[in-house]
Structures are given as structure tokens and as C-alpha cells.
Amino acid sequence: MSIRYPVYMPEMHGNEKKYVNDCLDSSWISSRGKYVSAFEEHFADYLGIEHATAVNNGTVAIHVALLALGIGPDDEVIVPTLTYVATVNPIRYVGATPVFADCDKTYWQIDPEDVKRKINPKTKAVIAVHLYGHPSPMEELVEICTQNKIFLIEDCAESLGSTYKGKHTGTFGDIAAFSFFGNKTITTGEGGMVVSNSKATIEKAASLKNQGISSEIQYWHVIIGYNYRMTNICAAIGLAQLENINPIIKQKARVAETYKSLFLNSGIHIQPQHPDVFHSYWMCSFLLPQNINRDHFRAYLEEFGVESRPVFYPVYTLPMYEVYAQGMSFQNSDEISRRGITLPSYPSLSYDDITFIVNKVLDYIKQYE
Numbered sequence: 499m500s501i502r503y504p505v506y507m508p509e510m511h512g513n514e515k516k517y518v519n520d521c522l523d524s525s526w527i528s529s530r531g532k533y534v535s536a537f538e539e540h541f542a543d544y545l546g547i548e549h550a551t552a553v554n555n556g557t558v559a560i561h562v563a564l565l566a567l568g569i570g571p572d573d574e575v576i577v578p579t580l581t582y583v584a585t586v587n588p589i590r591y592v593g594a595t596p597v598f599a600d601c602d603k604t605y606w607q608i609d610p611e612d613v614k615r616k617i618n619p620k621t622k623a624v625i626a627v628h629l630y631g632h633p634s635p636m637e638e639l640v641e642i643c644t645q646n647k648i649f650l651i652e653d654c655a656e657s658l659g660s661t662y663k664g665k666h667t668g669t670f671g672d673i674a675a676f677s678f679f680g681n682k683t684i685t686t687g688e689g690g691m692v693v694s695n696s697k698a699t700i701e702k703a704a705s706l707k708n709q710g711i712s713s714e715i716q717y718w719h720v721i722i723g724y725n726y727r728m729t730n731i732c733a734a735i736g737l738a739q740l741e742n743i744n745p746i747i748k749q750k751a752r753v754a755e756t757y758k759s760l761f762l763n764s765g766i767h768i769q770p771q772h773p774d775v776f777h778s779y780w781m782c783s784f785l786l787p788q789n790i791n792r793d794h795f796r797a798y799l800e801e802f803g804v805e806s807r808p809v810f811y812p813v814y815t816l817p818m819y820e821v822y823a824q825g826m827s828f829q830n831s832d833e834i835s836r837r838g839i840t841l842p843s844y845p846s847l848s849y850d851d852i853t854f855i856v857n858k859v860l861d862y863i864k865q866y867e
Contacts, residue, residue, distance in 0.1 A: 502803030503842040503855060506681040506781070509749075512742045517734035531730030537737045541691055544740060545666045549700035550693045552728035552736075553707050556655045556677025559690035561588035562726060563673045564623075566692070566703040567649050569594050573622035578608040579812040579823070580831035581627045585653050586813045594622065598814045598823050603830040605772050606630070610638040617642075623649035628657030628667045630769055630840075631683075631780035636662045636670040651675070658683045659747040659778035668693055673703070678732075683746060683780055684739035686732035747778055749845035754779040756849055757841070760856040765863065782843040783809055785834065789866050792839060802858050809838025
């Protein structure tokens with residue numbers, strides 16, 4: 499059966515076409531044009547942070563963030579193993595070594611106690627990933643990084659709109675990276691953003707994304723850089739999306755709350771929300787009962803047009819990263835990954851749609867009670 503309920507699809511009901519047509523009509527379609535700077539400025543204002551520079555995807559944003567902080571060979575970066583691989587790959591791009599940390603079993607976020615255990619003289623930074631939109635324990639992580647004089651990087655690819663004690667994710671660390679892939683809370687198709695309260699750090703990031711260009715002399719390049727720029731068309735879409743972010747997040751919260759209420763006392767547990775945070779629920783992810791075969795479960799849902807995805811595989815289990823985790827144990831990450839499932843989470847999902855999906859899930863679960 500064809501997919502009736504995809505895991506995600508973006509909302510495009512604002513000025514996207516108007517702004518893109520403006521780019522086409524003006525011929526400003528590449529990486530120069532008014533929408534790039536407008537998107538950067540409005541994005542920084544939304545977060546309440548000083549500086550932002552747009553790049554062409556979220557992986558690039560992490561790569562530029564690491565480079566802007568001077569992280570390279572002989573450095574170690576502590577990173578959660580329960581994350582998408584794009585968080586970890588840039589650590590290797592710069593020649594540094596990933597050191598994996600487990601997550602807490604309740605909220606699925608990086609465990610500060612495991613971070614403490616992994617710090618050594620080679621540790622240069624910690625990457626906090628706000629997994630599936632739930633903020634990491636930022637107060638503890640800021641304290642750890644400050645005490646140990648190491649950088650704190652936030653991977654906010656999944657957490658735009660989420661807050662910790664009333665403050666947006668992306669505003670706690672030395673630098674943060676966002677993604678605007680097609681399945682993110684707001685999208686530019688492909689795109690990313692690097693943000694920081696440090697002007698010098700963002701100036702270096704902006705130079706790195708633009709072939710190492712000088713900010714003072716035209717066509718003079720002062721460092722080895724990259725072509726990581728965002729196009730004016732992508733920024734135009736991003737600006738239009740950002741204009742509607744509050745209703746989008748409100749709708750996503752409605753979807754999550756509907757799932758919670760319909761799955762109540764069912765044995766299906768949504769990723770919970772800590773009292774100190776606002777969870778934007780980029781994706782609605784759940785733990786299945788212990789006795790459920792997830793692959794069979796997913797195949798069953800597909801018969802009814804319901805797409806699902808497994809929670810990320812712990813990165814340390816991937817063949818290119820096994821060498822960095824020898825002798826280590828990540829019990830919480832393994833358990834969540836084994837039992838975790840993501841169900842359709844797009845903002846326009848109706849109550850009736852969610853009811854249909856939940857009923858199919860419960861029908862399957864009842865077979866194994």
C-alpha cells in the first residue's frame with residue numbers, strides 16, 4: 499500500500515512562493531541577495547542570540563563550528579552515541595577523535611555523569627545533541643565545560659523552538675548548529691545555521707563557509723575555507739518558514755499531546771518531557787514493549803499506509819566507529835535504540851489521522867499480550 503501517513507512533511511503555507519519568485523524575478527538566486535542576511539538576522543532575533551551565519555546544510559554547520567573553535571587532530575570531542583551519524587562525522591572531518599557518552603534512560607539525552615567520566619587532558623569540547631527536540635541538561639553541561647575549560651557545542655538540528663528553563667536551545671554553548679533539511683521544524687530544503695554570542699567566532703565561521711575570504715579586502719583569502727554558503731532561494735524559503743514558526747510548533751505540540759492521550763496506559767511510551775523544558779517534539783518517538791519485534795511491527799504499519807522509522811542506531815555500533823568504543827558499554831542508548839520507533843509527526847496531522855495510526859499500533863500490540 500502506498501504511504502498515506504509519512505513520518506514527516508513540511509508546512510508551506512506562507513510567503514515561500516512569493517519570496518522565491520522575488521529571487522527569480524530579480525535574478526538573485528545564488529549565495530548573494532537580501533534573503534540570506536534577512537534570514538540570518540531574523541533567526542538570531544528569534545533565538546535571542548547575537549550572531550548567525552547561514553550554511554548549506556546541518557552537517558556543514560557542525561563542521562564549521564568545530565573549525566571555528568580550532569578543534570583538530572590530537573583533540574577529543576565527547577559526543578552522545580545515541581544520535582544521527584551527522585553529529586559525529588564532522589569530528590573526524592577535522593581529524594579529532596570522538597569519545598562516546600551514554601544517554602540517560604528517561605529523557606534520552608547525553609548523561610552528564612558519563613561526560614565527567616570521559617574528560618581527560620585531550621578533551622577539547624562536548625557536543626550536546628538535543629535528541630528528537632528534547633533539550634539536553636544544559637545547566638549541568640555548562641558547569642562541566644566551564645570547570646574543565648572546554649568548549650560546549652550544541653547540535654540543535656532537531657530542537658528549533660525547544661527551550662530549557664525558558665531559554666532557547668542553541669544559546670547556552672560557545673557555538674551551535676541548526677539544520678533546515680526537509681523534515682526539520684522549518685526547512686529550506688537543504689540548509690543550516692551556525693550561531694554564537696561571540697562575534698569573533700561567527701566571523702571565523704562566516705569566512706570558513708566562504709572560501710576563507712577576508713572581511714576587509716575583496717577576493718583576498720586568509721585561511722583555507724570551503725564553499726558552504728546558503729543560496730538566496732533557500733534563505734527566502736527559510737525566512738518565510740520562520741515567519742510561521744510559532745503556529746508550526748503549536749501544531750506539533752498538539753500532535754504530541756494527542757498521541758500521549760491516546761496511548762495512555764497502553765504500554766507505548768512517548769519520549770517524556772522534563773519539567774524544566776519545552777519539548778518541541780521535532781519527531782514523536784516512542785518506546786515499544788519489550789516483546790515487540792520492531793521490524794515486523796513496522797512492516798505491519800506499512801500495510802495500512804503508515805510510515806515509521808527506528809530510533810537512531812547508536813553511532814558506536816556503525817562499522818567505521820566501533821574502534822572508538824572498544825571496551826565501553828552504553829546500556830541506555832542500546833535499549834532505547836532497540837525499542838524506539840518514530841511515528842508520523844507532521845504538523846497538519848489531524849486528530850482522526852492520529853487516532854487511525856494509534857488504533858493500528860494498538861491492534862498489533864494486542865496480538866502479543
